[in-house]
Amino acid sequence: MDKKLAELIGKDKVSTDIGDRLCFSKDVTPLCYKWIDLYKLPPYVSDIIASPETTEDVIKIVNFARENNKKLFIYGGGSGVVGGVIPTESGITLDMTRMSGIINLDEESLTVEVQSGIIGQNLEDFLNKKNYTLRHFPQSIRSASVGGLIATKSTGQFSTKYGGIENYVVGLEAVLPDGSLLNTGDKPRSSTGPDINNFFIGSEGVFGVITKAILKIYKMPEEVKYHCFIYSDIFRALDSIREIMQSGIKPPVIRLYNSEESRLKFEKLGFDYDGCLLILCFEGKKELVEAESSVAKKICSGMHARDIGEELGKIWFENRFDTRHILEKEEEYGGMSDAIELAASWSKIKKLYTEVEEYFKKRNITLASHFSHVYTSGVSVYNIFYLNAGDEKEAIDRFYQIWDDVMEIALKNEATISHHHGIGIIKKTRLKQELGKGMELIKKLKDNLDPENIINPEKLIEN
């Protein structure tokens, strides 16, 4: 089988080496590490790793898989935390990492066209050299591919001004399950039927393989300023960030930590503060930075927040990709940790937050939460839990139980079970409950596009 594929696309693009097969059958889902600790293997390991370099290679591989009735899994950067790349049966894994080219920088339209396998940080570095920036900063930027960011509907630390990946995608190219090629161009907006880009954003690969993308870029901001506040009460702080977003300004960063996560932060950095930390960032033209920070400061002061200046904001920015403290804390608590990122409208978020907090409190599980993606109509809450378990087996069982319980709390409160991590294998059990009839629409499209269920079977769709 692998030899036939090698004949088609070239020997150096096909591997059956066990190291490669293992490497491309896992991502950084916490559960993945536990599986490996326990069983030394992820649940399924791909038989063949195919590493295309061009769209034509991808077409050949998709056709090969379909014609030979082999399942096809897609691996972008392997930075997912919910198991989106993990094979659910035997098959071929498409390793997209070699498709990392930058095709076109359109400096007039401020867009860049790339192959989908390019790593976020590599694209950012390329842009920075020309004084541009993507401003899409997911925690995973150093390992996530652009295709993966699109397929999982990623968002970034500067989302409050620039939006999620859905606000970046101007156009894309995708290989459909029948081997045909879709291309949506670079139109800024159109009313020519439902937006086809949005069929693929968040699709987790089930409708085809994203091979190229045209993304918006930005000029480097003239000025960047931080400002931090401390609140004694998390709900008053929540009211403040709601007020900020609803006032019509767009600070790129609004990060509010609850008292537990603030305490961990203050402790780690050696600050003697107490309460809930709010980090704000303003950027752009000098006049805009001044105006927006003035509006925001007035709102925070009006809510009796303590103004602690810019220092902690700058420290956050410098260390924002450093997750060592989570791993250290995880060891300290002796088990495993994970993050459950929910989101709800403003009128539902406080009840959701309270119920999630109570859930963990009752079970004596440490929970650190922050609110970091803020909208006029609602907000996301990022819940990091540190689970203490007797042994690995118990850890896995408790882990699944917690996920299921928290998703149930979310659904009961009409919140989403996933704000930006995607569904993968971790959240699939509850997806249908959230989407309702929407699941049927996705399934109907999948059934017609991929009748043999070749590409990413078992992902996203309830069969």
Added chain:
Amino acid sequence: MDKKLAELIGKDKVSTDIGDRLCFSKDVTPLCYKWIDLYKLPPYVSDIIASPETTEDVIKIVNFARENNKKLFIYGGGSGVVGGVIPTESGITLDMTRMSGIINLDEESLTVEVQSGIIGQNLEDFLNKKNYTLRHFPQSIRSASVGGLIATKSTGQFSTKYGGIENYVVGLEAVLPDGSLLNTGDKPRSSTGPDINNFFIGSEGVFGVITKAILKIYKMPEEVKYHCFIYSDIFRALDSIREIMQSGIKPPVIRLYNSEESRLKFEKLGFDYDGCLLILCFEGKKELVEAESSVAKKICSGMHARDIGEELGKIWFENRFDTRHILEKEEEYGGMSDAIELAASWSKIKKLYTEVEEYFKKRNITLASHFSHVYTSGVSVYNIFYLNAGDEKEAIDRFYQIWDDVMEIALKNEATISHHHGIGIIKKTRLKQELGKGMELIKKLKDNLDPENIINPEKLIEN
């Protein structure tokens, strides 16, 4: 047939009156008036007008149509300009005008839930009384329904800050062709598969009947300011508005008229100016208005624009829904007029504009154009042409020819054939060329959702 339907939903909700049938079989497409002049009838007239008051009524009507193999057309406010509501064969028309209720105003989340038949201006009036505003101001706001705005992917005069209707829809309810009910809730954002709302935004009714929507609303801006400039050169003016959008500020209104449309405006209003008029509006918190207008003014002055203050902006705002001058001009030129709204990326817009201008110049047809929806990556151009024709029959033939030619120019330049009017019956011939494989995705979903092709047959999809 109509009696069976009357039994199901009530006698007062069903009509076969010829006046009603005519009324709900047309919209304000210029061609529609010509058809009526010529033939006294729109091309098809619905047999039955069904006027639901509740979602349950809609479900009954959809089931009735499917079970009796009758086609179902959807009429929102009848404000469309491309024939989206015009029946393409005999059948039932769903008159959504009675579904005009306001269901819930969520003042914390700044959202409003409405039945889809509510007219935009009625919703705006309701909101204004409570010091809120939609800020979605399509030209058709006084007659368009919210459902129609969503189904055609509308945009509004304040789009540069608030976006198109796709940036407003938080959630929606729709009756699918099988009579089942879809509801997407009020989550601010989620990564739970492709966004289901986007399946319906721009769908022109082919996937089902939108019955409710949850839309973002805004607080009334603290301050609104206008500022106008005149450019001697349209391309330098285009460079300015690109620079403004790419500088990171968000003036809600950026309207740039070419010299011909500016001339008509100056003439009508009694101003002795010459050149291309640019109207800018800034709104929101006082600090923001000051900062944004300062940034924009610097950019315009740097491009040698003549600063003419705020007056013309205020006049535009007061008269922005008045289209009498177009109708007067139409009479003056002795034929018919229409608007073709295209959009392209910045790197493609100047060539597109030049080719469209040359096309009309060669044929001695008056063209007035403006650029009024501006993005960081591109811009839309609104081309109003005044067609002079010998008789009605000739007018219709020339009209079709112009549309086809201009769409061909757009497609050749990788522009979209529709920025915000939708496809309807006027642009359908060229849609597949623009969407390519995307058309297949829409068709595959339609085939599976509505296998008997009951709802809005012949719309959007190439059969």
